[in-house]
Amino acid sequence: MKDVIIALDFRNREEVLTFLDRFQEPVYVKVGKELFYAEGPSIVREIKALGHKVFLDLKFHDIPNTVQGAVRSAAGLDADMLNLHAMGGGEMMRGAMKELEGREKKPLLIAVTVLTSMDEKTLKSELHVSLSLEEEVLSLASLTKKSGLQGVVCSALEVPKLKKALGEDFLTITPGIRPKESASGDQKRVVTPAMARELGSDYIVVGRPITKAENPYAAYLKIRAEFMGGERI
Numbered sequence: 001m002k003d004v005i006i007a008l009d010f011r012n013r014e015e016v017l018t019f020l021d022r023f024q025e026p027v028y029v030k031v032g033k034e035l036f037y038a039e040g041p042s043i044v045r046e047i048k049a050l051g052h053k054v055f056l057d058l059k060f061h062d063i064p065n066t067v068q069g070a071v072r073s074a075a076g077l078d079a080d081m082l083n084l085h086a087m088g089g090g091e092m093m094r095g096a097m098k099e100l101e102g103r104e105k106k107p108l109l110i111a112v113t114v115l116t117s118m119d120e121k122t123l124k125s126e127l128h129v130s131l132s133l134e135e136e137v138l139s140l141a142s143l144t145k146k147s148g149l150q151g152v153v154c155s156a157l158e159v160p161k162l163k164k165a166l167g168e169d170f171l172t173i174t175p176g177i178r179p180k181e182s183a184s185g186d187q188k189r190v191v192t193p194a195m196a197r198e199l200g201s202d203y204i205v206v207g208r209p210i211t212k213a214e215n216p217y218a219a220y221l222k223i224r225a226e227f228m229g230g231e232r233i
């Protein structure tokens with residue numbers, strides 16, 4: 001199912017609750033490092049208790065044993081989606097998946113490929129990656145699928161290639177979404193919500209174009225309508 005995930009990149013609980021208060025229905029939100037490190041695990045439980053779905057975006061990247069432990073702790077928070085960096089490798093990803101085995105309520109586990117704030121020039125000149133950006137994303141996504149995870153974070157620009165190679169069921173979660181009138185900021189591989197729909201993204205992740213809007217709820221509805229197109233909203 002397609003959905004819009006709102007990135008709650010806020011400083012504290014008060015800002016989050018004021019923001020969510022404007023929404024008239026349960027939404028899918030993302031809790032990232034800024035909010036999680038300010039408020040701790042209780043913020044995830046509190047948002048869940050309000051009826052919203054939560055993608056806990058902590059992007060684990062460490063040795064396999066440490067990531068396995070982190071996934072164990074995070075899975076106890078009842079988040080709907082967790083993630084890690086595919087660059088941590090197959091052993092790390094398989095260990096993380098193993099940790100979720102046998103749980104009654106399992107979050108989706110996905111992996112970040114190449115951050116949407118990165119372009120090919122930086123990938124080559126700073127990280128000395130020899131593959132093209134698209135090939136690097138595909139290579140990391142293939143490893144992610146082989147390791148048993150359900151999907152990846154990438155730019156919507158890469159979705160058609162990934163779907164063709166890895167199948168329609170392999171989920172693509174795509175940040176770097178900018179409506180026509182929005183500034184890109186630090187995002188490099190950007191697309192509009194309508195382009196993300198055309199390219200086949202499963203979920204779009206949208207932060208500032210909603211959180212910094214004069215009317216965040218109206219901005220959310222507009223972006224959602226553009227992304228969901230004819231689908232039932």
Ligand SMILES: O=c1ccn([C@@H]2O[C@H](COP(=O)(O)O)[C@@H](O)[C@H]2O)c(=O)[nH]1
Pocket residue numbers: 007009032112114115116117153154175176177187205206207208209
């Ligand atoms: O490759 C990635 C991975 C994660 N993100 C996160 O998505 C949101 C995007 O926020 P905007 O304000 O819409 O730029 C943010 O929380 C990032 O941590 C990403 O942008 N790219």
